Amino acid sequence: MAIAELQVYAVEAADVTGGVCVVRCVGGVARAGQVYAAGELRLGLRRIERYGRAVEFFDAGHTAKVHLTGPVVALLARGQVLTYVPPGGHGLAEVEAWLATGPPLLEEPHPGPLRAMATVRMQDEALPDGMRLRWGRVALAALARSGRPEEQPYVRSYLLRCFGPGAEGDPDRDPAALCREVLAGIGMTPEEAAARARVWRELPRPAIQRLRRAKNLIPCMAPARPHLAATDPLALAADAWAAVRPGLP
Known part of the structure; x- marks a missing residue:
């Protein structure tokens, strides 16, 4: 043809x-x-x-x-x-251009494979740091395009751990923004989680899944914690959740 x-x-x-x-x-x-x-x-x-x-x-x-x-x-x-x-x-620049627009083009990679590809490239230590950061942003955009923004904290946590905080106004490597995102995704207090964890076998399946999601999300705050002041409420929340995590199912 x-x-x-x-x-x-x-x-x-x-x-x-x-x-x-x-x-x-x-x-x-x-x-x-x-x-x-x-x-x-x-x-x-x-x-x-x-x-x-x-x-x-x-x-x-x-x-x-x-x-x-x-x-x-x-x-x-x-x-x-x-x-x-x-x-x-298509290369990185074309993918970035697509993801900056509205509806996907027919020739774009599907958001799922694109996220997977971008995650692999983001973790490829053979690539320059700047390119790895760009692939990280592609992974975030692909998650948003596929309707899975709840997975974005894992990517942001990786970027923060590997490359440290970004410049002011960079939401992808902002320690405070990452903690706020994780806490919003958990959606309950450490005290509530601890109380539910003590009787988790008696809980309905959705409640158990919510506790397990909290357990998976808590480590995302670890790279942010060293960049927060000891008295920062977000730091205190991160510490409280770290203490609760071992008891979660």
Whole structure:
């Protein structure tokens, strides 16, 4: 099957987020949701319009008005050819660009595999620290996109443990923010957890699962604890939960 290619006729509108172009398909089949290359840069094909209505695809020899994502749209020139990038042909920068936009593109990795890939790269000590941090942020974004933000504290805890606190305003390596996130995820006091743990075999399954989730989350605060003042209420809460944890099921 021929690789899809789009030749630019005109750029009708463009800003830092993307724009609208009139293009002709000069090869293959262009589909909404695909990703195209303009040199080393990438554009997302969000929407296709023909004769005033949205369509899912158009093929070689036909023209259409297309809505593209990416600031490079403003730099496109008449006659320039955009080439389809197949799945798996994307790097860190492209993944970051996708995750900064709204609905996923069809050619994005599924959030689950993307999270798994990003977690592995985040932990790869052969990579530069800056790149590992970027992959950590990709893992966080993939969790948010897949509707699993409750798993984000584990990633933030790893980033804080390996790389220390970030600059002021960096939520991904903020010790206080991490503790607040963990405490919100636990959703009960250490005293309540200790009381329930003493009779946990008599509790309904959801209550037991909640205690086990608390037990799993508590260690996420450990990398943050050294960066908190001894009298900080968050430090006191972290210490209280650390003391309770051994008794949880």
